[in-house]
Amino acid sequence: MHGVLLEVENLRMHFPIYGGILRRRIGSVRAVDGVSLAVSGGETLGLVGESGCGKTTLGRCLLKLYTPTSGTVRFDGQDVLKLGKGALRRLRRQMQMIFQDPFESLDARFTVGDILQEPFDIHAIGTADERRQRVANLLARVGLDPAGMTRFPHEFSGGQRQRIGIARAIALAPRLIICDEPVSALDVSIQAQIINLLLDLQKEMGLTYVFIAHDLSVVKHVADRIAVMYLGKIVEMADAESLYRSPCHPYTHALIAAIPVPDPAQRRKRVLLSGDVASPIHPPDGCTFHPRCPFAAARCRIERPELRPAPGTRDGHHLQACLRAAEIRLPALHWLKRQNGR
Amino acid sequence: MRLSPLTIKKIRRFKSIKRGYWSLIIFALMVTLSLGAELLVNRRALIVHYQGRYYFPVYGRMLPGKTFGLDYNYETNYRKLAKVFASRHAGDWVLMPVVPYGPYENDLKPNRYPPFAPSFADRHFLGTDTIGRDVLARLVYGFRIAVFFSLALLAANFLIGVSIGSAMGFWGGKFDLFFQRIIEIWSNVPFLYVIIIISSIVVPNFFMLVVIMALFGWISITWTIRTMAYKEKAREYVLAARAMGASDLRIIFRHIIPNTVAIIVTFAPFAVSSGIISLTSLDYLGFGLPPPTPSWGELLQQGWANLDAWWIVASVIVAMVITLLTVTFIGEAVREAYDPRMHTTYE
Numbered sequence: 001m002h003g004v005l006l007e008v009e010n011l012r013m014h015f016p017i018y019g020g021i022l023r024r025r026i027g028s029v030r031a032v033d034g035v036s037l038a039v040s041g042g043e044t045l046g047l048v049g050e051s052g053c054g055k056t057t058l059g060r061c062l063l064k065l066y067t068p069t070s071g072t073v074r075f076d077g078q079d080v081l082k083l084g085k086g087a088l089r090r091l092r093r094q095m096q097m098i099f100q101d102p103f104e105s106l107d108a109r110f111t112v113g114d115i116l117q118e119p120f121d122i123h124a125i126g127t128a129d130e131r132r133q134r135v136a137n138l139l140a141r142v143g144l145d146p147a148g149m150t151r152f153p154h155e156f157s158g159g160q161r162q163r164i165g166i167a168r169a170i171a172l173a174p175r176l177i178i179c180d181e182p183v184s185a186l187d188v189s190i191q192a193q194i195i196n197l198l199l200d201l202q203k204e205m206g207l208t209y210v211f212i213a214h215d216l217s218v219v220k221h222v223a224d225r226i227a228v229m230y231l232g233k234i235v236e237m238a239d240a241e242s243l244y245r246s247p248c249h250p251y252t253h254a255l256i257a258a259i260p261v262p263d264p265a266q267r268r269k270r271v272l273l274s275g276d277v278a279s280p281i282h283p284p285d286g287c288t289f290h291p292r293c294p295f296a297a298a299r300c301r302i303e304r305p306e307l308r309p310a311p312g313t314r315d316g317h318h319l320q321a322c323l324r325a326a327e328i329r330l331p332a333l334h335w336l337k338r339q340n341g342r
Numbered sequence: 343m344r345l346s347p348l349t350i351k352k353i354r355r356f357k358s359i360k361r362g363y364w365s366l367i368i369f370a371l372m373v374t375l376s377l378g379a380e381l382l383v384n385r386r387a388l389i390v391h392y393q394g395r396y397y398f399p400v401y402g403r404m405l406p407g408k409t410f411g412l413d414y415n416y417e418t419n420y421r422k423l424a425k426v427f428a429s430r431h432a433g434d435w436v437l438m439p440v441v442p443y444g445p446y447e448n449d450l451k452p453n454r455y456p457p458f459a460p461s462f463a464d465r466h467f468l469g470t471d472t473i474g475r476d477v478l479a480r481l482v483y484g485f486r487i488a489v490f491f492s493l494a495l496l497a498a499n500f501l502i503g504v505s506i507g508s509a510m511g512f513w514g515g516k517f518d519l520f521f522q523r524i525i526e527i528w529s530n531v532p533f534l535y536v537i538i539i540i541s542s543i544v545v546p547n548f549f550m551l552v553v554i555m556a557l558f559g560w561i562s563i564t565w566t567i568r569t570m571a572y573k574e575k576a577r578e579y580v581l582a583a584r585a586m587g588a589s590d591l592r593i594i595f596r597h598i599i600p601n602t603v604a605i606i607v608t609f610a611p612f613a614v615s616s617g618i619i620s621l622t623s624l625d626y627l628g629f630g631l632p633p634p635t636p637s638w639g640e641l642l643q644q645g646w647a648n649l650d651a652w653w654i655v656a657s658v659i660v661a662m663v664i665t666l667l668t669v670t671f672i673g674e675a676v677r678e679a680y681d682p683r684m685h686t687t688y689e
Contacts, residue, residue, distance in 0.1 A: 009414075026419065059579075063585055065581055065584055065585060066370050089587040089589075090587075092585065092586060093587065096585065096586070097582070097585045099578055099581070101578055101583060103580075104577060104578040104579065105578040105579055105582045106579055106582075107579040107597055107601075108348070109346065109601060110598050118586065118588070119586045119587075120582070122586055122588050122589075123587065142591035152346050152347065152348070154348070155347070155552070168582070172586075181364075319626075
């Protein structure tokens with residue numbers, strides 16, 4: 001493995017809420033509330049969680065598309081958040097993003113050729129002919145006909161549009177790509193193709209991915225390590241194998257138990273969480289998961305958990321944020337043993 | 343530049359609204375004819391054949407009477423010249439435009455006072471106004487001035503609106519707040535009084551009037567573009583452009599403003615119609631373009647004061663109705679082409 005490429009320390013993104021007669025700041029939406037992680041070069045970090053847990057916001061903060069309230073993001077040693085405009089633009093060549101909605105993220109008034117040429121235009125790379133050639137190469141690389149350059153996004157299907165989005169992201173040969181739910185808007189058969197494309201590109205170009213998703217079965221195929229987020233905090237982070245085999249945090253356990261199994265003969269034990277996700281404006285005290293946790297105890301309401309190594313491990317390979325991890329025994333998820341891991 | 347299939351679809355939708363499509367054809371015809379107004383309505387002849395040579399007096403310099411053998415040095419009266427040549431039978435001829443009168447000349451007749459009724463013999467097809475100027479000539483040249491005025495006003499408003507509106511919408515913050523307050527205050531200033539005051543101090547020429555009207559008209563389009571800019575700024579493709587490192591100006595000019603084209607195109611015909619109305623109203627009150635500039639408002643004012651010379655009022659009213667109807671139909675059709683089934687209903 002290569003060295004650490006991306007390092008995030010205590011990132012917080014609080015969106016202000018204004019209200020009252022004088023439009024003062026009366027509160028904040030704590031979208032990201034103290035996230036620390038590290039991604040090594042060449043690996044894929046999966047970032048999972050429910051809708052609204054802050055994963056998309058985190059992804060955008062990593063690229064400084066939102067300016068975080070506090071914390072640091074270090075890319076290759078450089079503090080991304082402190083860079084000036086010129087340096088930031090140069091850095092943007094190395095960090096790119098694939099967006100969730102393949103239609104919204106492409107400007108409907110541009111032809112596909114123009115959309116893919118824009119990164120080269122912005123950074124003034126090559127002559128006009130060279131740029132056109134590169135666009136044709138990009139289209140071929142993602143499995144589309146280069147003649148599609150003159151067509152408009154709405155003339156393509158959803159999966160093809162996502163391929164165009166991927167082509168745009170790899171145009172500048174970045175080192176890190178943040179994939180913000182790239183397959184959530186596609187149907188299952190296309191999802192597999194896109195994921196295979198992403199994996200091929202990773203091998204070929206030596207890319208590092210931060211793969212944001214809410215679908216654990218998708219992340220299983222893609223990620224080397226997985227971080228599970230809840231209400232703006234990471235509650236568990238481990239390599240994929242360990243996470244699926246022995247999750248420590250009750251939330252992770254419930255998520256994994258909820259993965260549908262395409263075999264009607266297998267009966268799975270349902271782990272149902274009570275209640276709804278709390279609001280990020282008023283997160284609960286102590287462990288933010290305690291209102292829904294089946295193992296909640298008195299101290300869970302008071303103490304705020306930190307990410308600590310899982311019981312039984314020493315180094316930082318498997319981190320979790322449950323206060324009672326050593327005491328509780330999560331029911332084994334037998335059926336997962338039958339399935340092929342990565 | 344390849345037209346997007348969306349644009350082609352919109353054009354086809356526009357064409358399918360017959361009322362708007364024909365209005366566009368009629369209006370385009372009117373504007374084109376008014377561009378060549380000098381060839382249709384002019385006191386100067388189109389071609390003069392004199393002693394074997396051809397003269398084309400329309401667009402050139404003034405040809406004095408001596409050029410054609412007459413005994414005066416001021417501009418030739420081509421109508422009289424035609425009569426003189428005809429009586430001489432020397433092979434010389436004069437070809438006059440359809441309406442052989444200019445908008446500035448007073449055609450006075452002995453023992454009669456203008457306004458003269460329409461007469462085909464005199465080629466005053468719509469009669470003359472109270473000082474003997476041909477009404478049709480005044481209408482045609484007045485239309486040209488009104489249309490140019492509206493287009494110039496639209497361009498000025500658009501330029502201001504785009505620059506300030508997109509800046510307000512895109513950067514927001516204090517700049518936006520500041521300009522919002524300015525717009526609120528400025529839109530409460532009574533526009534008519536200010537124009538009256540300015541016009542009494544300094545008689546405005548064409549460009550000054552455009553500037554004055556733009557000073558008051560920039561607000562509505564600025565507000566519209568500001569709203570569009572706010573809306574577009576939140577779209578994901580703008581975020582994608584920022585992720586690639588696009589500069590703010592690039593995002594505004596290449597992403598946001600082209601997406602406001604729909605609003606501008608639906609705005610434009612109504613702006614043209616309101617420009618024509620504003621100019622006519624100002625001229626009616628006497629505070630617009632200075633006399634003797636041909637203008638419908640001035641004609642209307644004369645006509646109102648001389649209702650027994652019904653041809654003046656009637657001509658202006660018919661002309662205004664036709665113009666404004668065609669422009670309004672065009673505007674409605676454009677709006678329908680962009681947003682079908684959301685506004686008016688068509689059979």
